[in-house]
Amino acid sequence: MDQFIKPKDTDPSFGLGWRRKGQQLYSWAFSPLASTSTIGHTGWTGTLTVIDPVNHMSVVLLTNTKNTPVVDNEEDPNDFVGDHFLTGQYGLIATLAFDSHKEDNQAANNSKLIDMVNAKYRYMKANKKEQTSSDYSQLQALLDVVDERKGDREIARFVQTEQFKKIDNFADGD
Structure with a gap:
């Protein structure tokens, strides 16, 4: 096993057929945790x-994101609807899995939810290509969870911010 996962001399993020996280080189996929x-x-x-x-x-995450329709075949034949789902973002899913292994902490989970909402909004705003119906559905699903948790203090404060109002309007297509 040591030989199998030993770092490659020219790139320490490679082993023999496996990627290695090493010193954060592959955190984007494997999670910073x-x-x-x-x-x-x-x-x-x-x-x-x-x-x-x-x-x-x-x-282990098995999504088959590439077995979904292409968003716009003329613009980018490799932009699949499945790529716009949260499960298409490896590091996020791995981080949620690693974090769930820890003691349940609702405040930390609420912070992650707020970060996810803000990140999805910023990404969509910055990239016209990321403003598909799937992206809007994903953002709305996150906002639905925010709505379910609005009784929690941190979420209630977030809902009162101008940032949240911008995101909510954006998700509604305004």
Whole structure:
């Protein structure tokens, strides 16, 4: 096993057929919460395997994002609807899985929810290509969770901000 996951001399993020997180080189896919000895593999079709021997945790994500319709074949024949789903963002899913392994902390979960809403909004605003019906549905789903949690203090404060109002209007198509 040591030979199999040993870092490649020319690129320490590669092992023999596996990627290595190393010193944060592959955090974008494996999560910043995973240990530096984490190994794994991504796949073009929307798959992810992460094995963290230090935290005794494995994550396997099988999405098949590429088996969805193309958003606009003339503009970009490799832009699939599935790429716009949260599950198409490997690092986010791995981070949620690693974080769920910890003691439940509602305030931390609410902070992550607020970060996800803000990040999705900023990404959509900055990239016209990311303003598909799937993206709007995903943003609305996040806002639905915010609505369900608006009784929590941190979420209630967020809902009162100008930022939230912009996001809510944007999600409504205004």
